[in-house]
Amino acid sequence: MPGLFCAVVVACLTAAYGLLAREVINAINAGQDKQLTRLGLFILLLFVVKGVFAFAQTFLISDAMQKMARDLRNAAYTHIQSLPLRFFEDKRTGQLMSSVTLDVPTIQESLQATLIESITGPIIAVAAIILMFVMSWQMTLLVVLVVPLYVWIVQAAGKRMRVASRQIQERFQDVSDVLQETIAGVRVIKSFTAEEIESQRFREHSQEAHRAVMRSVRVRAALQPTIELISTTSFVLVLWFGGYLITSGHSGFSFGALAGFLVAVNQVGAAGKTIGNIKLTVRRVEAAAERLFKLLDTKSDLLEIPNPVVFDRCRGEVSFERVSFSYTDGTPVLQDVSFEVNPGEAVALVGPSGAGKTTVANLVPRFYDPTGGTVSVDGHDVRTVQIRSLRRNIGIVPQETLLFSGNIRDNIRYGRPEATEDEIRNAAIAAHAHIFISELPAGYDTPVGERGLTLSGGQRQRIAIARAILKNPRILILDEATSSLDTESETAVQDALVTLMKGRTTIMIAHRLSTIRNAGRILVLDGGRIVESGTHDDLLASGMMYARLYEMQFRKTDADDSEQGD
CATH class of the missing domain: 1.20.1560.10 (ABC transporter type 1, transmembrane domain)
Known part of the structure; x- marks a missing residue:
């Protein structure tokens, strides 16, 4: 030297x-x-x-x-x-x-x-x-x-x-x-x-x-x-x-x-x-x-096997087989959960707080590994799939949208930095975001501020949906994507979600009735187990947990909708 x-x-x-x-x-x-x-x-x-x-x-x-x-x-x-x-x-x-x-x-x-x-x-x-x-x-x-x-x-x-x-x-x-x-x-x-x-x-x-x-x-x-x-x-x-x-x-x-x-x-x-x-x-x-090398020596518990399966474009079939899961404290969050979602099918997860809905959604992109059972995509245990290729096929729209510092364009193309202007604009149009973006002084060059706080909740959510549309995933996870929005914003976001869900396998963590009605099947979780499964009408007719949740959480929504219709 x-x-x-x-x-x-x-x-x-x-x-x-x-x-x-x-x-x-x-x-x-x-x-x-x-x-x-x-x-x-x-x-x-x-x-x-x-x-x-x-x-x-x-x-x-x-x-x-x-x-x-x-x-x-x-x-x-x-x-x-x-x-x-x-x-x-x-x-x-x-x-x-x-x-x-x-x-x-x-x-x-x-x-x-x-x-x-x-x-x-x-x-x-x-x-x-x-x-x-x-x-x-x-x-x-x-x-x-x-x-x-x-x-x-x-x-x-x-x-x-x-x-x-x-x-x-x-x-x-x-x-x-x-x-x-x-x-x-x-x-x-x-x-x-x-x-x-x-x-x-x-x-x-x-x-x-x-x-x-x-x-x-x-x-x-x-x-x-x-x-x-x-x-x-x-x-x-x-x-x-x-x-x-x-x-x-x-x-x-x-x-x-x-x-x-x-x-x-x-x-x-x-x-x-x-x-x-x-x-x-x-x-x-x-x-x-x-301290620094203690951090650098920390090993990930999500290990890839040699020569993993690499998805180019998966079909979107999701399967849970006797899945159990617990976090670091050892308390079981999921117990013996089994279900299948066919390609292009929309399934809603419903249940009280702490029932395990978000945990189910986190296991699909392999944010965690189950402590028991198997989570599969297209018949492949996700532990045998290359993590990057698996997550490339999955789009997530969370309840609280995080936008990164930069402008609107950068946030929409976050998952596809090479996207063209036409692709970005078409994604924004499909997400019902193009109009409000065009009305901003700088349009797509408008800075969003730290965590996107210069935009309203509905605007941030529609940008997140545009981001997911541009990524074009085969599997879509909606984690209570409209629960924190007002009625007007929810309507705009819901229209965008309908566009986003077309032809995609969708797992939605449901909170509002309007979201649940877009699902072909509803799974009701309680205490980490699936206690009911069926359509909205079938579950209402059964008079069990879903019906009780409906009475508690959704009747007021229907009443408000009726008043607005009158």
Whole structure:
């Protein structure tokens, strides 16, 4: 690596200072003017060369560290995207964000600051100690006596720094959690006039982060003067003993040798401080790297078999055979669920909250694997199908539509970035979205804002439907796609859904009667089991759970529809 080579050159040139200092002092004492001139020019040249290599080492190593940080960020983000939904059930958003936004910069900045020093420090220290032995082995032994004390102090400080660094990461993760949560929930906070409560909560977490940082600052602040005291002690001992050798007429030891020896001692002391800082920084990096690589080492439980089935365009047949499922706590959500959906058939899932409707929908695109039984598409167990090709054939319109930052066009073609303008427009027309899009000042170039909040719920939902139409899936999953809309918006979205469902296998999690009536068959779930199956009229006539749900949830809708008709 060129940057490391430059660092070695800089260290070697720096290590020569003591030898040069000895020669300069000796030339002065001997009155050698020409030798002094040559030494002066040589020192000037040495500093020019050192400056060139110092610039190169800083630039090249910084570039390498920035690329490393970029690759780590990309790897962390890509890995997070590859993990299954089960992974996110017990993870806080701030925790994952801090791994990318806090841990990676900590590693990069710390390594960048210490990599050069970790090369130059030991080289300078070793070269200086060799020079000291050449000048006076007696004084060198005197200096070496303090090394064990120095090592013990650095080791103790390093252990405390690692604990402090881990606490810093955790406290700033808490700050990130609160910030993300309160920004996302700002409407709720304002509706309850809870701004001061949340501000106080943020201040408390921020103060905890401050305390954690100051604990690490105390360690570092105490280490520096301690090492300086040890270095100064060595310097004073050398000055005293060297002066004694000169005044006592010790042969072979001159003022120049003493000056060179003092410079070398000073370099060893500076290198010692540098190595101490490196030790503390390494402990800090260890805490950040531990969290980051724990994330990167997390394995997905949705594994593909070798040579999986690859769907080009599936028929759309969906089958559940004695399927059971439970989340991480082990509580069964689905128990012995079996049903089939023929290609092009529309099936509605109905039941009370917690009955397992959304879980059924999540098993089809293999967001989770069942804990028992088999989920099949076109006769193939989804665990034997390439995940990417399976999900390419499935379109999902959720209850709460998420639009990404960008414009309307980008959001419609999210599943097909290569789509043409005509295809985008035709999808919007089919989704009953083209008219309102055309009325916007910038049309399809209109920014939707974060999560699409500049648009109404009905408009966001129709864009989501246009997105699904453009994807042209064989299997469609509607997760209560109209339940949060007003009557006018629901009518527009319902018309768009009718277009979307034509010729596609559809599994709809039903909430409103108007949606259920579009289904050819209705499955009623309760307690994770299918308790009824049939058409709307058949289930009403049975007088069982569906009829009770109808009475509770849907009669008011029929009454409202009748009043509007009158």
